Amino acid sequence: MVVGCGFGGLTAAKALAKLPVQLTLIDRRNHHLFQPLLYQVATAGLSPADIAMPIRAVFRGRRNVRVLLGEVTGIDTSSRTVQMGDHRVTYDILVVATGARHAYFGHDEWEPFAPGLKQIEDALDIRRRILMALERAEASDDAEERRRLLTFAIVGAGPTGVELAGAIAELAKVALAMDFRSIDPREARVLLIEAGERVLPAFPPSVSDCAHAALTALGVEVMTRTAVTGCSADGVSIAARFIPAATVLWAAGVMASRASVWLNAAHDRAGRVHVQVDLTLPDHPEIFVIGDTASVAGADGRPLPGLAPVAKQQGAYVASAVRARLGGGTIGPFVYRNLGSLATIGRGRAVADFGWLRLHGSIAWLLWGLVHIAFLIGFRNRIVVLLDWLWSYVTFKRGARLITGPTGGATPDSPSL
Amino acid sequence: MVVGCGFGGLTAAKALAKLPVQLTLIDRRNHHLFQPLLYQVATAGLSPADIAMPIRAVFRGRRNVRVLLGEVTGIDTSSRTVQMGDHRVTYDILVVATGARHAYFGHDEWEPFAPGLKQIEDALDIRRRILMALERAEASDDAEERRRLLTFAIVGAGPTGVELAGAIAELAKVALAMDFRSIDPREARVLLIEAGERVLPAFPPSVSDCAHAALTALGVEVMTRTAVTGCSADGVSIAARFIPAATVLWAAGVMASRASVWLNAAHDRAGRVHVQVDLTLPDHPEIFVIGDTASVAGADGRPLPGLAPVAKQQGAYVASAVRARLGGGTIGPFVYRNLGSLATIGRGRAVADFGWLRLHGSIAWLLWGLVHIAFLIGFRNRIVVLLDWLWSYVTFKRGARLITGPTGGATPDSPSL
Numbered sequence: 001m002v003v004g005c006g007f008g009g010l011t012a013a014k015a016l017a018k019l020p021v022q023l024t025l026i027d028r029r030n031h032h033l034f035q036p037l038l039y040q041v042a043t044a045g046l047s048p049a050d051i052a053m054p055i056r057a058v059f060r061g062r063r064n065v066r067v068l069l070g071e072v073t074g075i076d077t078s079s080r081t082v083q084m085g086d087h088r089v090t091y092d093i094l095v096v097a098t099g100a101r102h103a104y105f106g107h108d109e110w111e112p113f114a115p116g117l118k119q120i121e122d123a124l125d126i127r128r129r130i131l132m133a134l135e136r137a138e139a140s141d142d143a144e145e146r147r148r149l150l151t152f153a154i155v156g157a158g159p160t161g162v163e164l165a166g167a168i169a170e171l172a173k174v175a176l177a178m179d180f181r182s183i184d185p186r187e188a189r190v191l192l193i194e195a196g197e198r199v200l201p202a203f204p205p206s207v208s209d210c211a212h213a214a215l216t217a218l219g220v221e222v223m224t225r226t227a228v229t230g231c232s233a234d235g236v237s238i239a240a241r242f243i244p245a246a247t248v249l250w251a252a253g254v255m256a257s258r259a260s261v262w263l264n265a266a267h268d269r270a271g272r273v274h275v276q277v278d279l280t281l282p283d284h285p286e287i288f289v290i291g292d293t294a295s296v297a298g299a300d301g302r303p304l305p306g307l308a309p310v311a312k313q314q315g316a317y318v319a320s321a322v323r324a325r326l327g328g329g330t331i332g333p334f335v336y337r338n339l340g341s342l343a344t345i346g347r348g349r350a351v352a353d354f355g356w357l358r359l360h361g362s363i364a365w366l367l368w369g370l371v372h373i374a375f376l377i378g379f380r381n382r383i384v385v386l387l388d389w390l391w392s393y394v395t396f397k398r399g400a401r402l403i404t405g406p407t408g409g410a411t412p413d414s415p416s417l
Numbered sequence: 418m419v420v421g422c423g424f425g426g427l428t429a430a431k432a433l434a435k436l437p438v439q440l441t442l443i444d445r446r447n448h449h450l451f452q453p454l455l456y457q458v459a460t461a462g463l464s465p466a467d468i469a470m471p472i473r474a475v476f477r478g479r480r481n482v483r484v485l486l487g488e489v490t491g492i493d494t495s496s497r498t499v500q501m502g503d504h505r506v507t508y509d510i511l512v513v514a515t516g517a518r519h520a521y522f523g524h525d526e527w528e529p530f531a532p533g534l535k536q537i538e539d540a541l542d543i544r545r546r547i548l549m550a551l552e553r554a555e556a557s558d559d560a561e562e563r564r565r566l567l568t569f570a571i572v573g574a575g576p577t578g579v580e581l582a583g584a585i586a587e588l589a590k591v592a593l594a595m596d597f598r599s600i601d602p603r604e605a606r607v608l609l610i611e612a613g614e615r616v617l618p619a620f621p622p623s624v625s626d627c628a629h630a631a632l633t634a635l636g637v638e639v640m641t642r643t644a645v646t647g648c649s650a651d652g653v654s655i656a657a658r659f660i661p662a663a664t665v666l667w668a669a670g671v672m673a674s675r676a677s678v679w680l681n682a683a684h685d686r687a688g689r690v691h692v693q694v695d696l697t698l699p700d701h702p703e704i705f706v707i708g709d710t711a712s713v714a715g716a717d718g719r720p721l722p723g724l725a726p727v728a729k730q731q732g733a734y735v736a737s738a739v740r741a742r743l744g745g746g747t748i749g750p751f752v753y754r755n756l757g758s759l760a761t762i763g764r765g766r767a768v769a770d771f772g773w774l775r776l777h778g779s780i781a782w783l784l785w786g787l788v789h790i791a792f793l794i795g796f797r798n799r800i801v802v803l804l805d806w807l808w809s810y811v812t813f814k815r816g817a818r819l820i821t822g823p824t825g826g827a828t829p830d831s832p833s834l
Contacts (some may be wrong), residue, residue, distance in 0.1 A: 030552065047464035047465065048464065050464070054818040056596035057596060060595045060596045063598075069552045069555075070556065131447065138485075139486070139487065139504070176473075178478065179471075180473070181483045401447070402447065402448050
């Protein structure tokens with residue numbers, strides 16, 4: 001049984017489905033989400049269906065795979081049972097790949113004012129906030145309020161924060177530049193606030209420098225060594241200063257799913273379960289924990305980062321381990337192969353780091369586009385995304401600029417979001 | 418000033434924008450919606466952004482056009498002011514094109530159980546209901562409950578009802594046939610319930626017969642001369658009979674927007690404002706009312722139907738009338754030219770009626786596809802929709818099968834939608 005259908009769970013499930021086993025797949029959503037492009041849904045570049053694939057459709061031809069939609073509420077390791085409310089499902093081998101959520105470092109009260117970006121609903125909420133801030137600014141007669149509405153603060157300068165900041169700057173300064181009459185969206189301020197020393201702290205310093213320069217060229221104000229001390233409906237506090245901002249987005253950290261609680265297992269500060277070198281739980285060779293939910297040491301002794309390639313390699317490893325067991329054998333410990341990192345900064349710029357090769361500018365961006373198109377699941381999604389990108393590259397427009405859901409409206413008396 | 422950016426308002430606004438006037442455009446949504454394809458969003462064929470176009474983007478190059486996002490709360494005809502909450506905007510000439518909502522003939526309490534299809538949120542809600550009913554059926558151990566979950570009742574057999582019924586039958590019986598393990602979606606029952614004598618009552622009887630046969634071939638159970646007497650969370654009542662159905666959809670009637678109240682104007686039973694032959698309000702030559710909000714007699718003396726071509730021709734007429742006035746002249750009364758009607762029934766079938774020519778089968782379907790692609794606003798949308806259609810035609814798959822928003826989950830104890 002595989003619980004969770006992110007990159008880790010899906011990779012494991014696709015490989016396990018080819019073995020002579022009965023496979024049950026549980027997820028609380030009906031789709032696998034291509035999270036690396038979620039920021040493009042949040043900034044009106046892509047539609048949700050472009051980056052999501054129904055899990056049932058992936059396994060439609062596999063009669064040995066059963067897909068259950070539902071929320072896991074507990075795991076009983078002694079009876080080998082997964083609980084989903086009143087419903088119980090038993091397993092022989094369990095793969096836990098339930099991912100992570102954004103975390104507020106003990107300040108969960110900031111969440112309503114500074115949403116994070118993990119699911120489709122998050123992306124649609126952020127898209128609504130960004131577009132509604134511009135609409136309200138257009139309708140406002142108050143210069144100070146207009147300035148607040150046109151200020152976008154992104155907290156955290158990892159890949160998600162950098163990509164969001166670049167995409168918002170581009171949306172306001174290029175795509176929407178001609179669409180308003182009372183305001184000039186090019187006056188929008190986009191702040192990228194990072195507590196650490198530099199943007200993209202997981203990349204080498206030279207890559208960070210390139211990204212920093214590209215962001216600045218796009219008009220993003222990068223603030224490093226700046227810790228956020230508060231978020232409210234009015235803006236964001238950094239040390240003694242308060243910055244009025246209608247839109248504050250959170251990209252500063254994640255917390256693993258509740259798997260460590262379900263499994264009653266040892267975990268690190270981010271809630272990630274400590275697993276053995278074969279990704280199993282101590283004393284439970286039948287339970288694998290992978291992806292953002294697991295804490296696994298890399299070659300340098302530090303825990304591996306929460307990235308798609310790590311989860312996918314772990315998923316593939318689990319399937320290999322199960323295949324070996326079916327044949328009565330075993331395989332060696334899991335070893336992560338770093339195939340490089342990529343991040344994009346707006347239209348036509350990106351940074352890439354392969355260890356032996358570092359790229360930036362257009363060539364890294366082209367590579368970034370090719371890699372993401374290639375990894376997108378489902379033939380249709382690839383073509384639609386490619387077409388959307390070409391279209392917006394040529395026309396400078398965004399195709400998915402819809403405000404849906406509860407908006408209120410842009411009149412001055414409308415309720416705040 | 419134009420209020421409402423549906424087919425009527427948008428057509429008027431696009432033509433008025435070319436005149437030497439200052440144009441204000443008010444809508445409570447930021448997008449124009451191509452409503453004839455909304456049922457395809459509801460049945461997971463298209464994404465919302467495929468059939469919606471940001472209003473600002475349509476007028477980006479027109480400096481004389483101001484777009485306001487907001488809800489009209491009243492109109493003061495003596496001071497020539499439109500009210501949006503605390504905000505007031507004055508006009509010299511006003512075009513009211515605020516459309517219609519679905520109506521329950523005095524049974525508004527049915528709405529939560531039998532949602533209608535007018536906006537993007539409606540379509541996403543219906544998509545969620547359809548897909549969740551299948552998921553719950555897959556998770557259920559109770560044969561009777563499974564039958565209820567696999568019963569889809571559509572009330573009203575106008576174009577929307579017919580298209581919805583055909584698309585749901587196809588979704589369950591073809592697109593999803595291989596995706597479940599406990600249930601066989603081909604066992605789904607799709608009921609189309611119509612109080613009148615035949616499906617598509619606005620078409621000639623021969624077209625109705627073709628549509629009826631095509632629906633039956635798709636496995637839809639068509640029930641004409643059948644009035645619905647109740648809708649609940651458990652199903653739908655028709656006279657003395659109760660049909661258990663988890664999904665009930667409403668396509669039986671519409672009610673005009675509140676324009677007649679704002680304008681304190683005479684109106685028909687469906688709330689449509691009675692206008693003069695030049696589409697203006699009596700004693701108010703500066704106020705035009707068009708589209709689903711207006712009651713205008715056709716050549717046969719009966720009021721024109723609430724269709725996109727009617728609204729578009731009225732929008733164009735208003736712009737011509739204003740242009741004539743600017744030159745000091747007038748134009749003759751509005752005359753509707755019926756260019757034909759089209760409706761589609763699932764994959765590869767449609768009916769078309771041009772008065773002088775009636776078509777059905779594949780050729781009508783191809784025509785239907787071409788016409789809808791041609792009328793879709795925005796170059797990108799046309800290509801993306803065409804591609805989505807080709808893709809699902811070739812693969813029998815649906816691309817937008819996402820369950821988003823508050824779903825609960827499919828476990829037996831999950832909250833009802």
